[in-house]
Each structure stands twice: as C-alpha cells, then as structure tokens.
Amino acid sequence: MTHSAIDPAREGRFILLLGALVAFGPLAIDLYLPALPAIASGLAASAEAVQLSITVFLAGFSLGMLFYGPLSDRYGRRTVMLSGIALFAAASLACMLATAVEQLIVARFVQALGGGAASVLARAVVRDVYTPTEAIRKLSLMAMVTAIAPLLAPLLGSLLLVQFGWRGTFAAVVLWGVLSLLVVWFQLPETLPAGQRGQLPLSRAFAIYGSLLVDPVALGLMLAGGMSFAAMFAYITASPFYFIELHGFSPFAYGLLFASNAVGIFAANYVNSRLVKAQGPAVMAGFGSGLGFLGALLLWVAAGVNDALPAVIVGLFMVVSMTGLLGANCVGLLMARYPQNAGAAAALFGASQFGLGMLASAAVSYTHDGSGRPMAWVILVTAAASLAGYLLFRRAAR
Template identity: 50%
Template sequence: MPHSSRRRPDIRLILLLGALAACGPLATDMYLPSLPSIARAFEVPTAAAAATLTSFMAGFSIGMLLYGPVSDAYGRRPVLLGGIALFTVASVACWLSFSIHELIIVRFLQALGAGAASVLSRAIARDAHEPSDAAKVLSMVAIVTAIGPLLAPLIGGQLLLLGGWRVVFVALTLFGLVCAVAAYLGVPETWPREKRESSAVFRSFGAYGRLLRDPLVWGHMLCGGMAFAAMFTYISATPFVYIEYFHVSPQHYGLFFGTNILGIMLGNFLNTRFVGRFGALRMVSLASTVSSVASIFVALMCLTGWGGLWSIVFGLFFVVGVVGVLSANCATDLMYRYPKNAGAAAAVFGATQLGLGAFASAVVGRFPGVSPFGMGITIGACGVLTYVGRILVVRWHNHPVPGQVQQPVST
C-alpha cells in the first residue's frame, strides 16, 4: 500500500471493517434472547443451550490463531474472504439443525469462519495506518462494529416472536452473504507481496512461541482477556438471570443489552479522543482499573442482593464499557511491538480473549439454577485477574522484546 495512504485514516475502510468485524458479535448477540427457547425446543437443560455459546467462542478463538499467521504468509484478503464464506455456509447449517449436539457443532464452524473478520480487521487497520493512528482507528472500527450488537438483541427478540429461534439464523445467513459481497468488492489487500513468504507460514506459527515468552504479552492478554471474560460471563448468564430470575421479557432484555453496547461505543469514542494525548499505556492502565473495580462491585451486588437488578445493571455498564478500550490499545501495542508478525500478534491476543470468554462461559454455566450468584463469582474473579494483567503491563512495558536489544515502539 503506498506510504501516503498510511497518513490519514480511510473512513470508508473503517466503516467496512467495522461491519465485517460485526459478524462474530451479531452471531452471538442476536440469538441471546432465544437461548431459553432453544433449551425448551430441544428439551435440554439451560447449561446445554449455553454450550452453543461456549462452542462458538472456542471456534472463534481457534480460527483467530489460524488466520493470523496464514494471512502474514499469504495476504489478508483471500483469508478474509474464505472465513466469511465459511461463516455463511455454517449459518445455513445452524438454521437447519435438529438436535442440540448438531447445533453445538455447526456453531463451532460458524465461529471458525467469523474469526477471520475479527482478527484481520485489526491486522488490516495496522497495515494501513501509522502507529499514532492505529489505536484510534481500531476504536473507530469498534464503534461501527458495536452498532450491530446494539440492535441485535432487539432484532433477535422480535424475530423470536415472528418465527422462533431458527429465523435468527436465517437473518445471519443473509448478513453473511452481504458481508461476502462487500468484502469482495471493497476490502483491498494491505499486506504487500514483498513482505510475504508462503514457505514461512510455519515460522509465522512459530512466532507464537516468541510472543508467549514475553511478560508484556501475558500482561496484555490478562488485561484484555479477563475483561472480555467478565463481559462474556454477562453475555452468557444474563439471558437466564434477567429473563428467568428477574422476569425481564425477552424483548425488554434487548433494551438492557443495548445500554451496555452504548457503553462500549462511549468508551471507544473517548479512546479516540484521548489515546493520542495520553498514549496506549495510560489508557490500558486506566481502563483495566475501571474494569477491576466495577467487576468487584458487580460481584458484591450479585452475592448480597443489594439494590436488586438495577445495581447489577449499573455495575455491568462499566464492566462492559471499557472492554473496547482495552481491546484496541492492548492489540495495537502488541502489533507494533512485533511488526513482522502483526497478524500473529493480533491473533494470539484475540484468541486469548475468546478462549477466556469461552472458559468463563463454561464456568458460569456450571453453577446450578438461574440466580445471580454464579455470575457474580465469575465476574469478580475476572476483575482480580484483570488487575494482575495491569501490573504486568505497567512493569514490563518499557522492557525490550526478549532476545532483542532494541526498545519497543512507543504507542
């Protein structure tokens, strides 16, 4: 890509990347109001229905680990198009599923495809913009991406009334088709051929070993990953806690969910305004502190019952609102610390987020009943570990990459 194109954010590319990256969140959020209905339709426990969410996150995580190094070796565009095609075909299979076990498997495949847009939107933003702009651009992408999840539970609730949970997957199939056409027509190749070595794909996977020897990488993975796990605990648990414990209707559940998406958009907007002034390190430090304090607050409210539903809603607004800030700044810092393996760096960070999200979803699903107790315990633990990540980031940020003498690029 010409150097001049790296000087100014490309608004059209940002809008398109944001829409493509929404594949994963939409596939998660649009069917959340349907989880109790899926459990009833297949006559399985709520934990079995929630397993479709866990399998999605596992597939998303594995897909991201595959796509990062492969795109470093073969280019961003073909890998992105292949992932979106898999997402669309798997959405059809979800629509036609006739057992909970089948749905769990095809949700995994759907996520395997959706992971391409998530990891490659970060890598493409990194390729096309200077370091000073990348975190800002990723926040702008996240704002666009958040529009879909903002509306998704509301749409999902209405689709549930219209024709049941299968109609949700019909809508996701149509969205996948639109994304495939848009990506084919509008996403350029941002990783030039001279930087690719198809024979070096295994060395690209080997970059994971170098990344995992770096304490700063672990700090960012804990900061961004455990904050995301807290959010995903909320995503997994609240359809049952809100709808079945607090008796919120599936349609009104979308309004509660939308409030937190607005919090994500607000957090990302503030990041675009302040990251240039304060830098990625300070934004990570502040956002991880807010996440930890808010998570512990939610845990106390869930365990004690103080304030009822509204105290939980209040605390979750801050837990969820800073996730995008952490994702943008942690990922940017890692990609510029490892410029030759930006795809692998984005992938290991994104996969860790999704893996920890899937693990948290599985943990909260093991608690019996639909009370807020399990959600509170899990979110509180995530908050403590987020702060451990903050300590590592602050401690190791100015240290060189292990095995190298140069200082990391400042962001």
Template identity: 50%
Template sequence: MSHVVRRRPDGRLILLLGALAACGPISIDMYLPSLPSLTLAFGVSSSAAQATLTSFMLGFSFGMLLYGPISDTYGRRPVLLGGIVLYALATIACMLALSIDALVLFRFVQALGAGAAAVLARTIARDAHEPTDAARVLSMLSIVTSIGPLLAPLIGGQLLLLGGWRVVFGLLTLFGVVCALAAFFRIPETWPREKRANAAVLQSFAAYGRLLRDPVVWGYLLCGGMAVASMFAYITATPFVYIEHFRVPAQYYGLLFGLNIVGIMLGNFINTRLVGQLGSLTLISSAARVSSGASLFVALASLTGWGGLWSIVAGLFLVVGVVGLLSANCTTDLMHRYPHNAGAAAALFGAVQLALGALASLAVGQWGGTGPNGMGVTIGVAGLLCYAGRFLLVRLHNRPAPDAAAA
C-alpha cells in the first residue's frame, strides 16, 4: 500500500493499536505479583528478581531505537510484524526458563520484540491521522492501552494461585499470538514509499544525531522521560513495599496498582478534552508541575513514614496519573517538530523513557531491602529533573529545529 489517506480518528484502528502498544506494559504489569515468588522459586535475592524487570526495560529501550529508523526506511508494517513474532517466541522461552539468569536474558529478547509494537503503534497512529488530531488520538490510544495494565496485575495475582509464574508467561504467549494475527490482517502500511528515506538505513539512524543536538528535544526527553522513570521506580518497588513491607496480600496488590492505571486513564481523558483548547505546551507545563510536586511529596512520605501506606498511595496516584498525558503531548510535539523522521523521533523518545525507567528500576534495586526509602528518593530526584525539562520547553519551545532541511 503506497498511499494512505489521512483520516479522522478511527475507533477500530485505535483499539487495535492500543492493544499492540500494550504488549510492553502488560508484560511488565502481569508479572509484578510474581516477583516475590521468583525469589523463592530460584532461591535468589529480591534484587536478582528485580533484574528481570530491568533487563526487560533495557531491551524495550534498545528495540525502540532499532525499529524507528528502520521503519522510516522500509515501512511500518513489516517491522511491526517481525517484532511481534519475536515477542511471542521469546515469551515461550521465558515460560520454559530454568534459571534466573536465563529468565533475565529471555526477558531482554522479549522486550526487543515488544519495542516494535510500542513505537510503531504510536507512529502508525500519527501517520494515519491529521496533525491536529494526533495528540488527541495518542491520548485515546493511551486510554485503550491502559486497560490491559489495569487488569494485568489482578490477573497475574490470580494466576499465581492457579499455577505459578510460568502460567503468566503462558497467557502472555497467547496474547502475543493474537496480536500478531490481528496486525497481519488489519494493520495497513501507513508510510508510503515516496516518503521513505532514499538513503541507506544507517543514514536514517543519523536522525538521532540531529535530534540530540536540539535543546528543545532534551526538554521533551526530560519532561516525559523522568515522569516515566518515577513510574518505573514505583513499578519495581511496590511489589515488595506493598506486599512485604506493608503486608498487602499479593492477590490484592492489583487493586492498588489498578488505582494508578485509573489515574492514567483520567489524565488521558482530560487531555483529549483540553488539548485542542489549551494546546500541548500548556498541558505539558501544568502536568510537569503536578508530577514534580507529587514526586517530592512521595519522597517526603517515604523517608519520614508520615501517613503510612495511604500517604504514599495518594502521592503516587498523582505522579503516575499524569504520565500518559505528558507522554502523548511530548511525543506528538516531537514528531511534528521532525515530520520526516517521525519514526526516529518516536523511537528516541520511547527509548529514552525506557532507559530512564531502567535506571530508576536499577537504583531502587540497588538500594536494597523492602522499605519505601529507595523508591521515595528515586522518585523525588526524577521529579526535580522533570521540572528541569519543563523549564527548557517553556524557554525554548519556539526555537527552530536545527538542520531543518536535512531533517
């Protein structure tokens, strides 16, 4: 398909793209209640179990960087299909892993495949819709994507009762196969041949250099990336903080986790209603303020013990609730700033988000113990850096992109 007519928001396409984009989040969230049981199954420490999360996020980040420029050169559809097949095969390997080291490796490969679905679902949504609709479409996509993570920890907790952590990967394998079939039959090619890079694929990767020389890009990366870093610090720490430190039963962990997914959905719903009236920069600025303030509150509550569990839960609701709003607007603005390298722009943004998330996850794991202190400090630092990104955007947003002709 060499030509795609841009359209008004298409509910069926958004639903399918949302399911594809959820491959990564579901693969993380359904697995979270299993982390404490992994320490017993393999006889390892909590930090070793958390390494399976860190390796997934690193693989996810690397995969995004790989697929964006390749899709700019060869098209979206073949790259998307190849990534989803890789995801399904690696998930089977995870289910059969016999050691924690093997599971860490297979999770990395699983994430490489999931990265294709994540970055290309958003890029396809941008390709197929009018620019004025793109931020709203991506927020709608995030609402759909949030449904899976909302249910995933609840399902994962119940699967532990049925057959343990391997059953979780069995269900994820089925999900991957269904996604691959749906993408094969329903996803069109949205990047026409006449718009693809004429040069070698290595020159498509050179777009990363142009992007990273732009201080406005760094504003987007810090603003959206540090919000995600806070979220992944929460994702990595709370299975131990909630279940072991605050004694929340594993089967009910998903309820507290789902509360934050509801917050993400609410933030994205607000974005769909207001982005056309207020503009993306205003919403990014306001959401970054909320994220930074709430992050510092979580740090204070974690370090002092003030308010106990519910004080941390309340602060995390605000921290996590604006992540989708920030991601949708930062991604859309960045792709519009570099329209001929939209795949690379989306890939860079997603990869940096996941890399920062992996670093935050690693920081929490290295802190040691099951208390909330490591999570609180990590989230507090991320909040301050998110505000630094907001400062860059507010000051430099109207500056022209460098090498605009080349980009």
C-alpha cells in the first residue's frame, strides 16, 4: 500500500484512525485521573498505591513499544497491532473488575504492554505509506487528533465517574479497545509488504536499538523529543496540586486550564503541518525546542517570584504546546534516517518519551515541598536537555 493507493476521500479517515491509535496512551491515563480518589476509597487503598498505577502504566507502555517495533519490522504491522490491542482490551476489563489495588496495578501494567502496540505502529504505518517530509506533515495532523484526547478525557472521565462510579471509566476504556480492534480489523490493511520486511533473525532485529543509541544524530533527536515530553509529564504530575490545592482552582477551572494547553498542542501541530514542507522538519524542531526552553525559563522565574500566576500559566502553555511539534518532527526525522527499521526507530523514540516522562514525574513527586518550585525546576532542566539534544542533532547531522 503506497501513498497513491489512498484516495483523498479515504485519506482523511486514514489519518483520523491513526491519530486515534496514537492516543491510546494519553486516553488510558487522562480518562481515569478524576477517579483516582474514588478508586483509593473504593479499593481501601492509599493515594500513593493508586498513583503507582500511573507509574507502572508508563513503564509497561515503554516496554511494550520496544517489543512491537522490531516484531512489526519482521512480521508486518497489522498482526502485531491487532494482538496488542486485544491484550489492551482484555487487561482493561481486568482493571474494571479489580477488587484489590494490587490487582489493579498488575492489570494496568498488562494494559500498558498492549496499548504500546497501537501507539508506536500507527507512526510506523505513516512511514510505510508516505515520503519522509509528507510523513512528518501527516504525523503533525495525527498529533492534532491525539491532542483531543487530553482535552476531552478528564472531562469525560469526571462525567463517567458521576454517572457510573470509577468502574465506569474503565468500562469506557474496554469499549474503546474493542472498537479500535474492530476498526483496525476491517479498515487497516497491511502497509509493510512481505518483500520489504527485514529478513534478520529477531535477535539481530532487536540489536538495531544498540546502533540507534550510539548514533549521535538519533540520540539528539530522542533527547529533543523525549525531554520535551518529560516536561509535559512533570506538569501533568504537579499541576493538580499546584492549581487546585495551592491556588484554590476548582476541579472544573483546572480542567479548563488543562484543556487550554491541549489546544496549544493542537495549534502548534496545525502550524507545523502548514510550514514543514517549506521550512523543513529540522528548522521546525529548532523553533520547538527554543520556544519550549524560553517558556520553561519564564515559568522558573515566575514560580520563584511569589508565584506570579499569569506568567506561570503562559510559561506552562509555551512548554506544553511545543511537545507535539517536537514529537512529530523528531520521530519523522529518525524514521527517515532508518527506513529499513522504521518500526524499531519509532518504538525507541516512543519508549524514550514515556521512560523520560516517568523519570520527570518521579522527580516532581520526590522533590515535592508544598510549592510550585519543584515543578518549575524539573521543567527547566528537561527543557534545557531538549534544547541540548536538538543542538547535538544539528551538529552531528552536519
């Protein structure tokens, strides 16, 4: 299946479907955030134990991605994706039926292992079908679809919580998994023909990760995109306490603020999809890492000066908006560099995003001191590392 095989009428549906598949991770996290206190009381567990279900989800998601990339380069995208989505749906059902917090934590880990398939392989499918620059445009359009998940998920999650209790939020995720399975089964053909698959034994296919990790161009791209994503996870972890408890925002007002940042991701990707052909992905990624760092600097100054809220909000908006733009350009450039191992390249990129996100989330929790300063510090460090990664990429690429 090549670009020419998709007529324009079907192309919109194709990108919509792939964007929805990339949203598996954000949806499975953001949908149940409003239900965390209810889950803690429902399962007679501590808040820390329930929060652990977010950490193990990120770990499982990263690990799953690393498996699916080389497997799909070897056996094709479709079968591997269907297997992962089926595992996600079954584990979501186990989450819904959990009667103890330990069961929930194990089920969340398995759910994440399955969910990684859809997220990473949707990106690899784009690389199979389009030329490198066209692929980055499509990845930006997909990121716009994906940005809708954190926009709507917490609001939908709180509605489901009120109507059906915390198990209702997991019931919605089960439904999402089953629907995705059916849509992929009937609508997504195989995009990597047998003749184009890697013929290496699996052990060698996994060894490609070693070559990626010692390639300074690849390392720079993973740092630029991954550290920007980590900054967003620091914000996701710290912001409920910062805005609701420290500054007295209502949960609804916090939901609106959360949504406005998702609109920023949406807008940045729209601009990227329009400009990337003329400017090139490397230049657009430079804008992203530079603006993200400026936003982090503003946030750090504002949090240190008596929590100047308007400046904090503007700084966060700049940092979060750039994550999607950096993600689309960096993963697109990485897959273009490794066309024979696009699945593995997309997998390592995705795993580095979620792995670094997990570390940033843990750093914010560990340094929590009742103020906004730990959030500002962690975001400043990650944004600086993202900019350093971009500079490493540019230098190595020359």
